[in-house]
Amino acid sequence: MTLGAVHVAGAGMIRFGKHPREVTLETMGANAARDAMNDAGVTSADIEAMYVGHVFGGPVAGQRIGARIGLAGKPVSNHENYCSSGATALREAWIAVGAGLYDLVLVIGVEKMTDRIKGGVQPDPGDLDAASGFIFAAGHALSARRYMSDYGATREQIAMVAVKNHAHSVMNPYAHYQKPVALEEVLTARPIAEPLGLLDCSPISDGAAAVIVASPAGLRKLGIATAPRIAGCALVSGTVQSGLGDVNEEDVSRRAGEEIYRLSALGAEDIDFVEMHDCFTIAEIVRLEGLGLLPRGEGARLTEAGHTSLGGSMPVNPSGGLLSRGHPVGATGVAQICELFWQLTGRAGGRQVENASTGLAYCKGGSVSGTDGASVTTVVMTR
Amino acid sequence: MTLGAVHVAGAGMIRFGKHPREVTLETMGANAARDAMNDAGVTSADIEAMYVGHVFGGPVAGQRIGARIGLAGKPVSNHENYCSSGATALREAWIAVGAGLYDLVLVIGVEKMTDRIKGGVQPDPGDLDAASGFIFAAGHALSARRYMSDYGATREQIAMVAVKNHAHSVMNPYAHYQKPVALEEVLTARPIAEPLGLLDCSPISDGAAAVIVASPAGLRKLGIATAPRIAGCALVSGTVQSGLGDVNEEDVSRRAGEEIYRLSALGAEDIDFVEMHDCFTIAEIVRLEGLGLLPRGEGARLTEAGHTSLGGSMPVNPSGGLLSRGHPVGATGVAQICELFWQLTGRAGGRQVENASTGLAYCKGGSVSGTDGASVTTVVMTR
Numbered sequence: 160m161t162l163g164a165v166h167v168a169g170a171g172m173i174r175f176g177k178h179p180r181e182v183t184l185e186t187m188g189a190n191a192a193r194d195a196m197n198d199a200g201v202t203s204a205d206i207e208a209m210y211v212g213h214v215f216g217g218p219v220a221g222q223r224i225g226a227r228i229g230l231a232g233k234p235v236s237n238h239e240n241y242c243s244s245g246a247t248a249l250r251e252a253w254i255a256v257g258a259g260l261y262d263l264v265l266v267i268g269v270e271k272m273t274d275r276i277k278g279g280v281q282p283d284p285g286d287l288d289a290a291s292g293f294i295f296a297a298g299h300a301l302s303a304r305r306y307m308s309d310y311g312a313t314r315e316q317i318a319m320v321a322v323k324n325h326a327h328s329v330m331n332p333y334a335h336y337q338k339p340v341a342l343e344e345v346l347t348a349r350p351i352a353e354p355l356g357l358l359d360c361s362p363i364s365d366g367a368a369a370v371i372v373a374s375p376a377g378l379r380k381l382g383i384a385t386a387p388r389i390a391g392c393a394l395v396s397g398t399v400q401s402g403l404g405d406v407n408e409e410d411v412s413r414r415a416g417e418e419i420y421r422l423s424a425l426g427a428e429d430i431d432f433v434e435m436h437d438c439f440t441i442a443e444i445v446r447l448e449g450l451g452l453l454p455r456g457e458g459a460r461l462t463e464a465g466h467t468s469l470g471g472s473m474p475v476n477p478s479g480g481l482l483s484r485g486h487p488v489g490a491t492g493v494a495q496i497c498e499l500f501w502q503l504t505g506r507a508g509g510r511q512v513e514n515a516s517t518g519l520a521y522c523k524g525g526s527v528s529g530t531d532g533a534s535v536t537t538v539v540m541t542r
Numbered sequence: 543m544t545l546g547a548v549h550v551a552g553a554g555m556i557r558f559g560k561h562p563r564e565v566t567l568e569t570m571g572a573n574a575a576r577d578a579m580n581d582a583g584v585t586s587a588d589i590e591a592m593y594v595g596h597v598f599g600g601p602v603a604g605q606r607i608g609a610r611i612g613l614a615g616k617p618v619s620n621h622e623n624y625c626s627s628g629a630t631a632l633r634e635a636w637i638a639v640g641a642g643l644y645d646l647v648l649v650i651g652v653e654k655m656t657d658r659i660k661g662g663v664q665p666d667p668g669d670l671d672a673a674s675g676f677i678f679a680a681g682h683a684l685s686a687r688r689y690m691s692d693y694g695a696t697r698e699q700i701a702m703v704a705v706k707n708h709a710h711s712v713m714n715p716y717a718h719y720q721k722p723v724a725l726e727e728v729l730t731a732r733p734i735a736e737p738l739g740l741l742d743c744s745p746i747s748d749g750a751a752a753v754i755v756a757s758p759a760g761l762r763k764l765g766i767a768t769a770p771r772i773a774g775c776a777l778v779s780g781t782v783q784s785g786l787g788d789v790n791e792e793d794v795s796r797r798a799g800e801e802i803y804r805l806s807a808l809g810a811e812d813i814d815f816v817e818m819h820d821c822f823t824i825a826e827i828v829r830l831e832g833l834g835l836l837p838r839g840e841g842a843r844l845t846e847a848g849h850t851s852l853g854g855s856m857p858v859n860p861s862g863g864l865l866s867r868g869h870p871v872g873a874t875g876v877a878q879i880c881e882l883f884w885q886l887t888g889r890a891g892g893r894q895v896e897n898a899s900t901g902l903a904y905c906k907g908g909s910v911s912g913t914d915g916a917s918v919t920t921v922v923m924t925r
Contacts, residue, residue: 397615
């Protein structure tokens with residue numbers, strides 16, 4: 160590993176949610192990008208390349224966005240890794256800037272979903288499990304049942320993930336949902352795959368998020384003295400489990416943790432706060448445990464005890480997470496980086512994590528069991 | 543620019559053409575990848591990451607291929623840049639290996655088209671020109687008319703590009719078409735957009751191509767003493783033209799040339815042979831001129847004179863190019879790299895370019911006018 164230092168110099172987002180049909184993918188991406196560029200004080204002339212993540216945007220979506228913000232002609236890479244598409248774009252930007260190829264690049268995650276997706280996201284064509292009915296919600300319901308059985312966790316403890324994340328995003332002006340949800344509402348919501356109900360599932364959202372990734376020379380060019388550093392950005396793929404066994408011992412999360420701690424030269428004990436891919440309530444708990452951030456089997460109890468709430472010892476999803484900030488799939492990985500950036504620069508307003516100095520983001524794409532295609536990206540950023 | 547040396551250690555392809563429905567994208571990609579891995583003598587355990595280019599393969603296509611060749615769990619990036627998707631995947635691999643992040647990676651370009659595309663490829667949704675009827679064939683017909691008018695070139699000279707490329711691919715066992723085509727056949731083929739007929743247009747093909755990209759340490763690990771080097775890999779986007787003007791003075795090709803000569807520290811005069819994105823006959827001529835490889839307005843005449851034929855002073859498309867090797871869009875950019883590799887290692891059989899020591903590949907994706915999204919990748923490889 161010979162990558163140089165890589166920083167985030169600015170961030171921008173549009174509010175996630177259901178946007179009208181006339182608010183196009185190009186408009187959303189351009190608006191988030193402009194905000195990030197203004198935030199960093201960088202002009203389009205100084206942006207050297209674009210890295211764009213999306214799933215459903217169609218061919219050369221990044222170029223279509225670039226043409227709207229004065230970046231026509233710049234190199235554009237479009238990245239697809241399902242729900243971790245935006246995080247994968249960030250990773251390739253981190254490599255290119257760390258390699259010295261560029262000093263200032265723009266990373267965009269974007270997705271227009273509400274126009275095209277009714278009900279849940281369709282599984283990918285090669286996903287034989289999903290074709291047999293083992294869709295995302297079913298997989299996570301199985302995980303919840305097993306977790307409750309193995310560790311004596313309660314339905315209420317799992318539901319508290321949704322209560323916590325909705326409470327956080329009341330203070331996030333970019334969140335899809337910005338009002339508190341009571342435990343009773345989560346427990347009595349329409350069943351989706353028991354024990355999980357509607358509020359245990361992340362919503363279908365439209366959205367866009369963008370960051371400016373910079374080398375030390377790029378920061379100097381912008382007159383920025385210090386900026387949060389990307390200490391590492393890991394990508395692993397493959398199966399959730401390594402063979403038959405406990406669905407809650409996620410092999411892919413364990414490996415994502417090992418890889419990010421190796422790349423960043425930091426350990427689980429160094430992480431102050433987390434942006435976690437809580438596509439379902441139970442997933443937040445299982446993945447925190449998989450990364451070694453919470454002891455195995457303790458996550459549900461610790462959630463109920465407030466350990467992962469704002470004000471707790473390791474806040475998780477101060478932004479509201481996928482459950483409440485929303486989940487425009489290609490945008491999610493970049494939105495997590497925006498949140499890390501705002502937290503590490505003390506600009507997160509009412510949802511600020513006190514003394515935030517090291518944050519971790521985890522983003523997962525692909526099929527339920529991951530037999531064919533799970534893709535997990537982990538990022539650690541320091542102040 | 544601080545990238546270390548990057549080499550190609552092996553190549554593999556399946557024959558391009560119309561494959562039966564049951565030959566899936568995953569099967570095609572896996573077969574090409576296995577051939578490349580065998581060619582380099584690398585095991586799946588030693589491959590550290592996959593870079594995959596495709597347009598129509600659906601979410602996490604690379605992971606689905608990886609799972610079939612013992613690469614489940616490895617990092618996978620899926621890249622989309624329309625017809626230059628495979629070339630973009632190669633470029634990100636070049637950056638990652640050059641940065642020292644990996645020593646041995648697998649690059650795959652793959653596309654299954656004949657199942658889903660009847661007639662021509664549909665333009666991208668944001669392409670307003672195409673929506674008004676200015677589709678790919680119409681744009682290149684306009685280019686041909688203007689070229690003939692400006693430079694006194696003849697219809698026959700332009701048609702000779704197809705005659706030449708079909709003659710070359712008679713000697714390419716991976717080509718979609720492997721029989722010669724007479725000038726008269728090109729001239730009398732069904733009109734598509736006059737003056738261009740069916741044989742002036744690249745076909746709809748299925749196919750897959752793969753290469754192993756290696757650092758010097760990666761080569762040592764494989765016991766390979768020397769291997770062709772990727773001297774540079776440029777990516778530019780944007781409009782074909784810079785404002786109103788001559789459609790045949792492709793701004794994007796000029797910039798793609800300037801950037802690759804800068805990155806590779808080589809000039810047009812150093813190029814021995816070319817793999818050119820000849821999606822239409824006239825495009826080969828216009829792009830060679832745009833790169834400064836032929837004098838402006840001389841390309842058609844020089845084609846007729848044999849300058850760009852095997853045995854000529856600068857052979858173009860010894861593989862047969864898109865016109866005759868075929869054009870499975872995401873696979874094309876990697877197939878060009880396979881051809882460069884085989885030529886530079888003296889393994890191109892009957893289509894071998896004598897004393898080939900420096901080759902250039904040019905791949906273009908996106909809309910006709912490129913108003914929104916043209917994407918051009920240029921690669922220079924040396925022996």
